[in-house]
Amino acid sequence: MAAGELLxxxxxxxxxxxxxxxxxxxxxxxxxxxxxxxxxxxxxxRRLHGALGREGSRTVLVVVxxxxxxxxxxTGEHAARQLDDRxxxxxxxxxxxxxxxxxxxxxxxxxxxxxxNHARQPRTLHTEQA
Amino acid sequence: MRSLRRVRTAAPIAVRGTxxxxxxxxxxxxPARALERDAGDAPGAGLTVFETLLLxxxxxxxxxxxxxxLVVGASAARSSRARASADTAQPVWFGGPEEAxxxxxxASPTRSAGGASGRW
Numbered sequence: 001m002a003a004g005e006l007l008x009x010x011x012x013x014x015x016x017x018x019x020x021x022x023x024x025x026x027x028x029x030x031x032x033x034x035x036x037x038x039x040x041x042x043x044x045x046r047r048l049h050g051a052l053g054r055e056g057s058r059t060v061l062v063v064v065x066x067x068x069x070x071x072x073x074x075t076g077e078h079a080a081r082q083l084d085d086r087x088x089x090x091x092x093x094x095x096x097x098x099x100x101x102x103x104x105x106x107x108x109x110x111x112x113x114x115x116x117n118h119a120r121q122p123r124t125l126h127t128e129q130a
Numbered sequence: 131m132r133s134l135r136r137v138r139t140a141a142p143i144a145v146r147g148t149x150x151x152x153x154x155x156x157x158x159x160x161p162a163r164a165l166e167r168d169a170g171d172a173p174g175a176g177l178t179v180f181e182t183l184l185l186x187x188x189x190x191x192x193x194x195x196x197x198x199x200l201v202v203g204a205s206a207a208r209s210s211r212a213r214a215s216a217d218t219a220q221p222v223w224f225g226g227p228e229e230a231x232x233x234x235x236x237a238s239p240t241r242s243a244g245g246a247s248g249r250w
Binding site for chain 2: 005006030033050051052059060061074075076080084088099
């Protein structure tokens with residue numbers, strides 16, 4: 001890892017791969033921001049989410065600030081229907097426990113997959129077909 | 131009550147184990163205290179008090195301190211380096227908008243957003 005970088009290129013690839021995996025799994029868009037925020041991390045995360053524009057509604061944004069040791073998960077209006085806050089909190093706890101063990105990239109990668117799994121819509125069983 | 135009884139049976143086992151260990155060490159160490167020399171052995175001169183202290187007290191303490199310093203020093207260096215890199219690191223945004231800075235400037239926060247917060 002070069003000096004002044006939060007993630008090595010291999011870690012970036014791993015996160016990107018898991019973002020794609022989660023997107024395929026549930027059809028929502030996933031976005032991960034790792035870097036500095038401001039003192040109001042939640043507000044900053046919502047501004048980041050707002051910057052996604054029209055895509056925002058069906059996007060799950062994960063914001064990690066390693067310096068302030070904060071994690072925020074923001075779900076858009078459409079995404080929130082598929083991924084409720086409890087599932088986000090659960091994935092968030094799994095991620096923060098990895099972060100506190102010093103595994104930033106691994107925690108993000110696993111957390112994104114977990115969010116994707118939670119957001120997967122169960123296949124509706126149509127009774128008339130039975 | 132069951133756990134109490136278990137403790138009571140465990141204590142004699144521990145005592146017996148300790149006695150067995152002491153006996154084993156004594157028996158195997160017997161040649162070291164032998165009064166008669168075996169043929170061909172050549173015992174060195176005894177240690178002076180100063181040498182004994184040096185060998186069994188000073189050297190182990192020094193080794194302990196050196197190893198402890200290495201362990202603490204390595205982790206301290208790593209954490210300070212990580213802090214330094216986090217200070218200067220550029221943010222990474224996977225799946226972010228094109229021209230993220232400009233998009234962020236003109237963006238309004240998402241209203242009624244769900245999600246979760248965490249810290250560590």
